[in-house]
Amino acid sequence: MADRKLGLNTICTHVGEVEDTQFKGAISPIYMSTSYAYEDVEVKRYPRYFNTPNQEMLGKKIAALESTEVGMIFGSGMAAVSTTLLAFLNAGDHIVLQKTLYGGTFNLVEEEFSKMGIEYTFTSGLEQADFEAAIQDNTKVIYIETPSNPLMTVTNMQMVADLAKAKGIVTMIDNTFASPVNQNPADFGIDIMIHSATKYMGGHSDILAGAVACSEAHMDKIWNKAKNLGGSLSDFSVWMLERSLKTLVLRVKQQNKNAKKLAKWLDQNGHVKAVYYPGLKTHPDHALAKKQMRGYGGML
Structure with missing residues (x-):
């Protein structure tokens, strides 16, 4: 579990760095090798196994940001989403997904x-009764996204987590549109956090990546599926993402301010029909967003 005594800026800057033991460089070296000598009979390093030095250490940073035991980096957000879902769903299983999701x-x-024999139901709404009505005897996963992309709906994470735990169902969230700066779903009982690291985490429009953070037990299943599906990220891109995360908090907090200011201006503009931004008091989910978020993000 991440040490919650560390501030987010400290985590972004110092946790999960590869130590340059030879030359004492100030930043992580890049391990571009696809072949490694055996340290022992247990450790087999290979980029597709998600365990190169850069991959492993960046996973630690992601885990610290989300306050989970472990993290893993993927080649894209959809690689993270698809691998995680398929790690917990087999033919004959059922998944409940909220009605507003990333396309x-x-x-x-x-x-x-x-095609895989996996059953699914999209909820009719975002209230507890909507999720309860969608659950079946063979439901294995509840998948949510809050705030959602692109309509910025907000889902009650505590409600979903409590409902799922009572029925032995695994919960997953796409936390991309909030980022760990603005909310930590693990604090509300959500099991698995997924990110398109291409967006806030990457931040410079030069990286395609994904990330997952969760417990060691859940990650064992995800890693097993990941090494078979092959959605790993090259170590140069891993290094680039580590660079980007050093400024994550600074960037997201400024984006929060900019978006809120713009949303307020647009909301008062007579030429604009509607503004979807959870930071506005006029947003239908504002009270819930205020309860479970530290900031409202840069998207509107």
């Missing part, structure tokens, strides 16, 4: 799950 996730479910 890539929606397409994955709609276009691929039936």
Whole structure:
């Protein structure tokens, strides 16, 4: 579990760095090798196994940011989403997904799950009764996204976590649109956090990446599926993402301020029909967002 005594800026700057033991460089060296000598009979390093020095250490940083035991880096957000879902779903299983989701996730479910024999239900709304009505005897996963992409709906994470735990169901969240700066779903009982690291985490429009953070027990299942599906991230991109995360808190907090200021201005503009931003008091989910978020993000 991440040490919650560390501030987010400290985590972003110092946790999960590869130590340069030879030359004492100030930043992590890049391990571009695809072949490694055996340290012992247990450790087999290989980029597709998600365990190069850069991959492992960046996973520690992601875990610290999300206050979980472990983290893993993927080649894209959808690689993270698809691998994690398929790690917990087999033919004959059922998943409940909230009705407002990122289009890539929606397409994955709609276009691929039936071929695999995986059943799914999108909720009719975001209230507890909507999730309860969608659950079946064979439900294995509840998948949410808050704030959602692109309509910025807000889902009650504590409600979903409590409902799922009472029924032995695993919970997953796409935490991309909040980032760990603005909310930590693990604090509300959500089991698995997923990110498109291409967005806030990358921050410079030069990295395609994904990330997952959760317990060691859950990550064992995800890693097993990941090494078979092969969605790992190159070590140069891993290094680039580590660089980007050093300024994550500074960037996201400024984006929070900018978006809120712009949203307020647009909300008062007579030429604008509607503004979807959870930081606005006029947003239908504002009270819930205020309860479970530290900031409202840069998207509107």
